[in-house]
Amino acid sequence: MRFYLKYLVLALVLIVPTAWAEPLRVVASFSILGDLVKNVGGEDVTVTTLVGPDGDAHVFEATPADAKAVGNANLVVVNGLGFEGWIDRLIKAANYKGTVVVASQGIPPRQLKEEEAEHAKDSHGQDKHEGHGHGLITDPHAWQDLANGQRYVANITAALAKADPAHAEAYQRRGEAYLAQLKETDQWVRGQLAAVPAVKRKVITSHDAFGYFGAAYGVQFLAPVGWSTESEPSAKDVANLVRQIKQAGVRALFVENMSDPRLLKRIADEAGGVVGGTLYSDALAPAGKPGDSYLGMFRHNVPALAAAMAKN
Amino acid sequence: MNVLFDWLIHPFLEFSFMRRALVACLALGLGCGPVGVLLVLRRMSLVGDAMSHAVLPGAAIGFLVAGFSLTAMSVGGFVAGLVVALLAGLVTRFTEQREDASFAVFYLISLALGVLIVSTRGSNVDLLHVLFGTILAVDDVSLLLVASIASVTLLSLAVIYRPLIVECFDPEFLRSVQAHGAVYHLLFLMLLVLNLVAGFQALGTLMAVGLMMLPAAAARFWTQQVWTMAAVATGIAVLSGYVGLLLSYHGNLPSGPAIILTAGVIYVVSIVLGSQDGLRGRFLRSRHLQA
Numbered sequence: 001m002r003f004y005l006k007y008l009v010l011a012l013v014l015i016v017p018t019a020w021a022e023p024l025r026v027v028a029s030f031s032i033l034g035d036l037v038k039n040v041g042g043e044d045v046t047v048t049t050l051v052g053p054d055g056d057a058h059v060f061e062a063t064p065a066d067a068k069a070v071g072n073a074n075l076v077v078v079n080g081l082g083f084e085g086w087i088d089r090l091i092k093a094a095n096y097k098g099t100v101v102v103a104s105q106g107i108p109p110r111q112l113k114e115e116e117a118e119h120a121k122d123s124h125g126q127d128k129h130e131g132h133g134h135g136l137i138t139d140p141h142a143w144q145d146l147a148n149g150q151r152y153v154a155n156i157t158a159a160l161a162k163a164d165p166a167h168a169e170a171y172q173r174r175g176e177a178y179l180a181q182l183k184e185t186d187q188w189v190r191g192q193l194a195a196v197p198a199v200k201r202k203v204i205t206s207h208d209a210f211g212y213f214g215a216a217y218g219v220q221f222l223a224p225v226g227w228s229t230e231s232e233p234s235a236k237d238v239a240n241l242v243r244q245i246k247q248a249g250v251r252a253l254f255v256e257n258m259s260d261p262r263l264l265k266r267i268a269d270e271a272g273g274v275v276g277g278t279l280y281s282d283a284l285a286p287a288g289k290p291g292d293s294y295l296g297m298f299r300h301n302v303p304a305l306a307a308a309m310a311k312n
Numbered sequence: 313m314n315v316l317f318d319w320l321i322h323p324f325l326e327f328s329f330m331r332r333a334l335v336a337c338l339a340l341g342l343g344c345g346p347v348g349v350l351l352v353l354r355r356m357s358l359v360g361d362a363m364s365h366a367v368l369p370g371a372a373i374g375f376l377v378a379g380f381s382l383t384a385m386s387v388g389g390f391v392a393g394l395v396v397a398l399l400a401g402l403v404t405r406f407t408e409q410r411e412d413a414s415f416a417v418f419y420l421i422s423l424a425l426g427v428l429i430v431s432t433r434g435s436n437v438d439l440l441h442v443l444f445g446t447i448l449a450v451d452d453v454s455l456l457l458v459a460s461i462a463s464v465t466l467l468s469l470a471v472i473y474r475p476l477i478v479e480c481f482d483p484e485f486l487r488s489v490q491a492h493g494a495v496y497h498l499l500f501l502m503l504l505v506l507n508l509v510a511g512f513q514a515l516g517t518l519m520a521v522g523l524m525m526l527p528a529a530a531a532r533f534w535t536q537q538v539w540t541m542a543a544v545a546t547g548i549a550v551l552s553g554y555v556g557l558l559l560s561y562h563g564n565l566p567s568g569p570a571i572i573l574t575a576g577v578i579y580v581v582s583i584v585l586g587s588q589d590g591l592r593g594r595f596l597r598s599r600h601l602q603a
Contacts, residue, residue, distance in 0.1 A: 232566035235557055238448050239327055263449035270328050 024164045027073040029084045030057045031284040032143055033103055033152075035294045037077055039178045040157050044167040048073070050090075053286040057083060062090045070094035075163045077156060080104040083140035101159040103152040104142045110211050112139035141281065144213035146186035149294065153179055185295050192302045193217050200312040203305060204245060204273075205254040209281035219305065222248060224255055238267060245271035252308035254279050276308035323561045330557060333447045333567065336458055336514045337553025340523055343462035343507045345546030346469050348528030349538065350500065354480050357525055358412065362419035363501075364508050364521045366396035368426030371512070376429065382453055386509050393505035396422050401498060447514045447557075447567050454513040461510040465503050472496050477538060515568050522572035523549055530579040533586025548578050 024045045028034035034049035041047065048069040051057040070076060071094035078084050080102035091100065142148040157175030161168035193201065202220045210221045224241050245253070245267070254276040255264050268275045278291075279301050285291035291300035324330045351360050370392025371385040378384035396418045403414040450458075469476070475496045478486045486496075511520020527548035531541045556571030563570070584591050 232446060232568065233448065234564045234570075235323070235330060235333070235448055235560035235567050236562070236564040238329060239323070239561060242327060242329075262451055262454075263446055266329050266332075266449050266451060269451075 024074045024160065025072055026075045026077060027070050029078045029087060030282070031055070032294050033077050033079060035284060036103070036152055036156055040153060040171055040175045041160055042170065042174050044164065044170055045160065051283065053284050053292065055283050057282055060086055062086060066090065067094040070096050073098065075099055075101060075159060077101045077103055077159070079140060081109055081138050081140035081142060099159065099163065101155060103155050104148070105155050107142050107148050107151050110139045110215065111136040112208065112211055139211045141209040142212050143294070144210055144281065145216035146182050146189065146298065147216060148212060150179055150182050153182065181295060185298055189217060189298055189302050192306050193219065196306050196309045200309050202248065202250045202312060203252045203254055203309060204250050205279065207254065207279060207281045222250065233263065238263070241267055242271045245273050249312065251311045252276050252305070254308070274308055274311050277304050279304065319562065320558065323558065329448050330561065332450045332455060333557055334554060336447055336450045336455055337571070338550050339458040339462045340511055340514060341527070341546045341549030341553065343465040343510060344524040345527060345549055346542035347465060347504055347507050348524040349531060349542045349545050350476065350480070351504070351525065352528045352532060353538065357529070359415050360504065360508070360521045360524050362415045363393055363397065363504055364518065366419040366422040367393045367505070367508055367512060369422050369429055372426050372429040382457070382513065386457065386513065389509045389512065390505055392422060393508060394502060397501040397505060398498065401501065405494060447571070450514055458510045458514060461506050465507060468499065468503055472499055476500055515571070519568040519572050522575060523552070526572065526575035526579050527552065530582040533582040533588050533590045536588055548575065552578060
């Protein structure tokens with residue numbers, strides 16, 4: 001017995017320090033948060049991202065592997081503002097008892113009107129929109145404003161430092177450096193958009209994710225009238241969109257998630273619009289492509305927006 | 313008068329996508345009308361449906377190889393459809409298996425293969441959406457393709473018309489006077505696949521078969537002459553396209569289903585009112601006999 005005990009003590013002495021040196025296991029709910037955590041955490045954390053690049057966090061279905069990752073995590077980072085409706089169930093199912101960091105903590109939330117309804121009124125007068133409710137919903141896409149991004153980074157830095165005090169200093173150092181990059185990018189975005197006259201800063205987009213971006217940087221995002229990304233468009237939908245583009249004098253079109261990319265091309269040709277390409281809003285691009293990081297997303301989106309708006 | 317003009321004509325004057333969609337319907341109707349009629353006469357109505365699924369893996373492979381390229385997807389779809397038609401035809405000719413069974417087997421294999429290929433490419437561009445197509449998106453290239461296929465179909469049918477009809481009604485007779493009866497059958501299947509490829513550009517694979525079979529089946533109630541029947545089928549297809557597009561425009565309905573459902577309504581009307589073997593003839597005659 002004593003013989004075994006000796007080995008047991010030896011084993012503990014050997015194992016425990018390595019266990020402490022193991023990086024903090026952090027689960028981030030979606031790819032943009034994952035990138036923020038990696039930038040602050042560096043080599044002191046391993047990040048698991050639940051909704052990966054090009055994934056849609058609105059309709060995410062957790063797999064058993066996701067539940068396992070959450071169950072084993074030291075820290076879970078979520079966006080909040082109602083973005084991840086599924087996270088509470090997942091945390092409960094995974095029996096995770098640790099801290100859940102809400103990265104958007106402290107950001108004044110923006111209310112999102114049913115943009116369709118709002119726009120249908122001002123472009124057609126009487127043409128009121130039918131069906132959906134007119135209620136206000138909280139816009140969760142706060143990260144599209146780099147000032148909010150800085151708040152995210154501050155929240156994540158504080159949470160990491162608290163969860164892993166041994167490396168608090170390293171988190172602080174990397175957090176500061178990353179914040180400086182965010183500030184620099186913020187200035188760059190303003191510079192890029194300043195090149196476009198204020199009256200031309202209008203874009204028609206099917207993304208509902210640019211409310212914070214538009215408010216922060218003075219760009220008007222119009223929703224395509226009556227456009228639903230889910231169903232097959234009717235001739236009336238297409239006709240309305242063509243009329244809207246002509247009336248608003250907007251040529252910059254970023255309408256995605258269409259059942260058929262040829263349709264957008266057709267609409268642009270008919271209305272004299274310009275198809276602006278891909279905007280990343282809710283998810284990053286796969287690694288190696290432009291837009292595969294939080295800052296890379298701005299570096300990709302902003303020139304695309306500026307180039308298309310310059311043609312308005 | 314003005315209201316009628318606004319409802320029936322103005323949408324097509326105001327928007328070029330409406331005009332293009334209408335022209336696409338015309339071209340599709342010209343090709344699919346005669347092919348559909350021959351399918352109905354040869355009791356192969358469901359083969360059209362089977363072949364439309366068989367096109368899927370070819371289009372998927374075309375998409376994987378060349379990205380979102382109309383040419384690659386059309387060629388891929390054509391080749392895949394042809395392979396299935398050939399294999400099914402060969403099995404039918406050389407074994408005891410009936411044609412419906414062999415077609416079912418090969419199209420199911422092809423469909424499963426297609427779904428497999430589509431799924432492995434799980435990107436955000438949903439290929440299945442593309443395969444459902446929309447006639448509102450028809451561009452110059454697809455319009456040219458659809459029109460060319462209609463021309464090829466009409467010319468080829470004019471050439472092989474006689475032996476094809478003979479083969480329809482009496483394959484044994486054709487075999488006795490001419491050695492290559494199967495050639496006409498295969499040529500016809502090739503035209504079928506071509507027209508389905510044209511249809512999936514415009515309407516998606518599922519709806520394309522609708523524009524082929526419904527007008528042909530409806531035309532059967534109006535005439536017994538094969539060519540007249542083909543002309544009536546083409547007319548019904550174009551009318552369905554026109555009415556369907558107007559419904560989609562005024563009623564805010566998806567265009568593909570609107571067109572096919574219009575054709576469906578015309579079919580039901582034809583059953584009731586058709587001059588050949590329709591319900592009208594049957595009930596009028598019975599009343600006549602009673603009196």
